[in-house]
Structure formats: C-alpha cells, structure tokens
Amino acid sequence: MIIATSVTKKFGKLTALDNISATCNKGQTISLIGPNGSGKTTFIKCLLGMVVPDSGFITFNKQNIAHNWQYRSAIGYMPQIGRYPENMTIAQVLDMMKDIRKQSAVQLDEELIHLFKLDGMLHKRMGNLSGGTRQKVSASLAFLFNPDVLILDEPTAGLDPLSTEILKEKIRKEKQAGKLVLITSHILSDLDDIVTEVIYMEEGRLRFHKSLNQLQEDTGEKKLSRAIAQVMGS
Numbered sequence: 001m002i003i004a005t006s007v008t009k010k011f012g013k014l015t016a017l018d019n020i021s022a023t024c025n026k027g028q029t030i031s032l033i034g035p036n037g038s039g040k041t042t043f044i045k046c047l048l049g050m051v052v053p054d055s056g057f058i059t060f061n062k063q064n065i066a067h068n069w070q071y072r073s074a075i076g077y078m079p080q081i082g083r084y085p086e087n088m089t090i091a092q093v094l095d096m097m098k099d100i101r102k103q104s105a106v107q108l109d110e111e112l113i114h115l116f117k118l119d120g121m122l123h124k125r126m127g128n129l130s131g132g133t134r135q136k137v138s139a140s141l142a143f144l145f146n147p148d149v150l151i152l153d154e155p156t157a158g159l160d161p162l163s164t165e166i167l168k169e170k171i172r173k174e175k176q177a178g179k180l181v182l183i184t185s186h187i188l189s190d191l192d193d194i195v196t197e198v199i200y201m202e203e204g205r206l207r208f209h210k211s212l213n214q215l216q217e218d219t220g221e222k223k224l225s226r227a228i229a230q231v232m233g234s
C-alpha cells in the first residue's frame with residue numbers, strides 16, 4: 001500500500017532520515033518507535049507529502065506520490081500538535097474541513113465526535129479548549145472522512161485514560177476493517193494490544209521492521225515496552 005524506498009532527508013548538516021526503506025500494508029497497525037529526534041515525524045511527513053525527500057521515493061498504491069496529490073484524500077492524519085484558528089468553534093472547524101474535502105460521496109464517520117462527547121461542546125472556541133479536548137478534535141478529524149490509511153502522531157498524548165481506551169478501540173475497529181494504521185507513541189503500554197508491526201528508528205536510520213510476534217520471540221519479552229527497552233539497551 002505504502003512503500004518507501006531509500007528515503008533520505010537532510011536539514012542542513014543533519015541527516016534526519018538516512019536511506020529508509022519500508023513497506024506498509026493494508027490491515028497492519030504499525031508502531032513507529034524511536035528516541036526523540038530519531039526521525040519518526042519527519043518520516044510521517046514524507047509519507048504525507050509535507051516534507052519532500054532529498055533522494056529516494058515513496059509510492060502509494062504503486063503510484064509515486066511525487067506526481068500524484070490525489071492519494072492524500074485516502075489518508076487521515078492526526079498531528080502531534082493540532083493547530084487551528086483560535087477564534088473558530090469546534091463546529092466551524094468541522095464544517096470547514098467538510099467544505100475543504102468536499103467528499104459528499106464519502107460516508108462520514110462521526111463516531112469519535114459522539115464518543116468523545118464533542119457534540120455537546122460544538123459552540124466552544126478552539127482557543128479555549130483544554131489540550132486533551134484539542135486532541136479529541138484532531139482524532140475526530142483524522143477518522144471523519146473514513147480514510148483507508150490513518151497516520152496518528154502521538155495520538156494518546158494528553159488524553160485521559162477513558163478517552164485513550166475509546167481511541168484504542170476505534171483504532172482496533174478500523175484495523176479489523178482492513179485499514180492501514182501508522183502510530184507513533186512514546187507511551188508503549190498504549191500500543192501493546194493494538195500493534196501488529198514495529199518499526200524502530202534511531203538517529204534517522206531504520207534499525208528494524210518486525211512483526212510484534214517476531215519482536216516478542218527475539219527478545220523473550222511479551223510486553224512491547226520491555227521488548228523495546230531490551231533493544232534500546234543492547
């Protein structure tokens with residue numbers, strides 16, 4: 001579905017991505033893990049076409065994304081920090097996004113809006129929302145257009161335990177529906193029961209891409225956090 005081939009990206013002297021190759025398929029829930037600054041967000045932004053690699057290329061359903069912007073409508077993206085016009089209400093932001101996407105044929109998925117109880121606070125201005133509520137708006141927008149691919153950057157950061165469970169349940173459901181889900185998170189316990197694959201990055205390099213089963217087998221650890229701690233310590 002998404003294939004990155006030898007993707008390299010430099011910011012001045014810093015090599016943020018160093019020859020990254022990875023294949024991400026339908027039905028997988030892939031966790032991108034790595035220390036701060038290892039290149040996870042830069043990689044995600046390359047997949048989204050927000051950062052252009054210096055070399056290498058990325059295909060989405062076999063088409064090079066460099067020559068085809070259409071693919072983006074198949075991706076729901078939840079950024080690490082969602083930035084919205086502060087004076088707009090939640091309702092206005094949702095309407096604006098629906099307007100921009102103009103995908104009237106698409107069956108909207110408003111489940112998260114209801115489960116997060118955002119429908120009871122649609123009149124509130126974005127600038128007055130708590131950090132967690134802002135995250136809920138970002139999550140709801142990522143799922144709203146029923147995309148084939150979900151890219152979630154630190155989705156549970158700032159969410160309370162109940163909302164984290166609601167989001168995890170939603171991710172599980174979408175995975176079962178055959179979607180591809182890519183998640184970065186430092187809270188590994190949040191990923192334990194939803195992830196099928198792990199991509200581990202370090203200093204811009206992809207250190208490994210394994211199924212969770214394989215990682216558990218290789219490290220002898222059942223829990224993702226313990227398995228990764230072992231890898232990081234080795």
Ligand SMILES: Nc1ncnc2c1ncn2[C@@H]1O[C@H](COP(=O)(O)OP(=O)(O)OP(=O)(O)O)[C@@H](O)[C@H]1O
Pocket residue numbers: 011014016034035036037038039040041042043
């Ligand atoms: N636009 C940019 N200009 C210059 N340097 C950048 C830019 N974007 C990212 N970097 C640098 O590239 C490196 C990788 O950053 P990136 O945000 O991809 O890391 P990350 O793995 O997502 O980190 P974190 O876990 O902290 O979110 C960092 O050293 C960062 O400072």
